[in-house]
Amino acid sequence: MLLSRLVSVVMVTDMCREETLKSILSEYYRYNYSKIYKPNSIDGREFGFNFFGGSFKRHIGFKVFEEYVNYIQRMVPKDVYYSIATYLEPTRPMNEKGWVNAELPFDLDAEQLLKTSDELIKSGWISQSVYEQIKQRFLYLLEDFIEADFGLDEKDYMLVFSGGRGYHIRVLVEPYINLDQKLRRQIVEYVSIGYKPSEPIKANVFQPFPHDYGWSRKLFEYIRVMGQSQLEELGLSSDLTAKRVISAFRKAKNPSSVRLNRSEFTSMQKLLDFVLGSYTVAVDERVTVDINRLLRAPGTVHGGSGLVCKAITKNDLEGFDPFRHASMENVSRKRVHVKRVPFEVVINDESVSPELNGKEVELNSALAYYVVVRGGGDFVDEAV
Template sequence: MPHSISPETDNQNTGTVEETMADAPVNNDDGQDVDNDVTMEETNALPVPIKGEDKMDVKLEDIFDSDNSDDEFPSWAPDGHVPATATNPEVMRTFYQRLFPWRYLFQWLNHSPTPTNDFGHREFAFTLQNDIYSRYNSFPTADLLRKDVLRLLPSRFEIGPMYTTNPRDRKTLRNSSAFKPLAKELCFDIDLTDYDDIRTCCNKANICNRCWQFITMAIKVVDVALREDFGFKHIMWVYSGRRGAHAWVCDKKARTMDDQKRRSIAGYLEVIRGGAQSGKKVNVWRPLHPHLSRSLKILAPHFQEDVLEVQDPWSSPERAEHLLSLLPDKALNDSLRKKWDSSPGRASTSKWADIDSLARSGGGSKNLDTKALLDAKQDIVLEYTYPRLDIEVSKKLNHLLKSPFVVHPGTGRVCVPIDTRKLEDFDPLGVPTVQGLLEEIDSWRPDGNSDGDGNGNGGGEDGSEDKAKNLQDWEKTSLRPYVEYFRSFVLALMKDERDPKIKREREESQAMEF
């Protein structure tokens, strides 16, 4: 029967476990090992919902990301019996056991190949059957995290902050105020449902490659601002699995920021304000801040191609009326309305061009303020292209966010990292699904005749069959390029963490903390 491991026992187990752990399953590991690091109140049953004293007066919607699942992904049965959906426990067991990149997740959160408090004091929250959730789980090593996940088979898990002490031991502290979050990546969340008032191809949880361009625009704008304006270097974007993207800013100086600094950066990037039914959503100072001027240059081509041409946002009279409400001159608006009423079905590209052509001809207005018109047009471009951030995700150090590489329970898609060097090529509908990955493993052959990732990584005529047999399961599938990108990101992060200056900052901060 599983048993709880004391903090003293934990410390004895943190020496070299991760250095020898492989992502592939080990013999006889069924997730019920007696060395399992049990963090629940009850060890032989599913955890119960958190009692009031554990909630720390934080609303659930404030601490979890908002990309909720909707309709279940269609079932697929490789043998005609077991549907390979993300809600099937055996499917999730196979995925977590054979495909999830535990080693690199550990190194990413730990910032070192050997265990530290960066990982050991990190909170993990599990979403279990019947929407039961369990917070304040923590693990000294990735192997123990992996074993508990295989035991509980969560549909997904979230990552929280690193605390002053092991989150499991928070109730043993004499002074409860001593338990507080110390560090976590600065995170951003972009969801296409926030674009429903301007995208015309899809709505709610539905997406396509046309409206995904709004996410592409957002990533470009936010990423360059974080790098050029704040000097951050280690920024990882992750597909949410359905309709959005998350940014994890992993630099040491970002992880250790308090809530006030996080709110300041979030406020710096927030431009779109107001709900779907509100009027003008952009109100910015003139002259424009350099960040907005740069953003307009990035967004202008997308506005012309992806918004005007593809989305055709003002095709209906109602939507065209909203455009007119954003223009500053009543006489010009009346002239435009008359022109558009006489030309039903006029394309948005033509309507946008009509603004300038009528303005140049006078447009019925003798006192047209061209500067105000130019400002209004810039604001319109921003309203239809600028990132719409779920700003609450970025403001709080104790917010939890879905882990990379979990499976979205509604779509079956893996939450893979997005390589920003190939941002335009990213296809959210083409990312690996748990269904497809299991098929790829089953069809993979070491002779290279059936290679899941399409890159010929099986053994061949050159006698590399032994090498092929040593491949880990994720290397045999289309998950491979995403894991390799994640690995390169993690290695670069750890390299910078080993820098003497950053190491000294770590030691000084730990001295102050404890």
């Protein structure tokens, strides 16, 4: 149809889509390079880069921080990673690098942490309420394990929002950075599996907790305040043995002073299993155990979301909102055909919601990136 002014609206091809996404990241790095985090011992780190188009390069090294920043600005990678390890020769093949030590990382991911098969979460759509659940579990891991059990404080670790589906804790100090894979796996088991008391074989009276710290303390404190609602949830509301176990916990001054009869073991085990289901944390074992792991670089953009992988303090954590505090501060705008947005997303004081599905809108480039890269829309090219 001929008009005095012909406006042709064409959905951008995959190649153009990638170029548009890349241009948004280029804009961010052009004006926000000062926010890229400087890792310690940078000349001993291995760097890896995922590029638009699908290629991935690793075994890259930089002598100084400025080289690293310039590389990002020049190449505009989709994702940036660097090794938790430091090496003598970081650019050499893995068996020739000369491993020195490695941070002890913990990765909390929405899908694992919430034990869900939710298709939205699996595809990267994380709502504000889900992020809040992840944050609370992350804070629990930090306070009850990293600080309480491992004796670390804020100067000993770095907290990072991954830019995607969760958070990282990176322990930076000895002796943890010197641990081998076997010891790191034991730490994962301690955090993720919890405590299992051995069943008494001969003794009529047994001691369920040998210590007054760690899991012994956590389980002791929880069980002694259990009420009727928890017993009903376990189907133990009329179980007199379970109530005797709880009474014994309440009378004891500390975990190691608890004594139970052999006949009470089964009820105690049911109580422990219930508590462990709430207390254990599903960290990603592969990340913690792998001493050569590449982890996403703070201060760079997560190419799968458009949110910034951001180092944060413990004080920041309580009020931290990824959509508000980890967004790209871009000034450009993009036209987007919204296809399927499952819930309202607010980035840089601008929102997109299910009410816009099927419509064409102009968005700030950070929000446009998020919607398109998550599969919720397409960039639109207007040719006049």
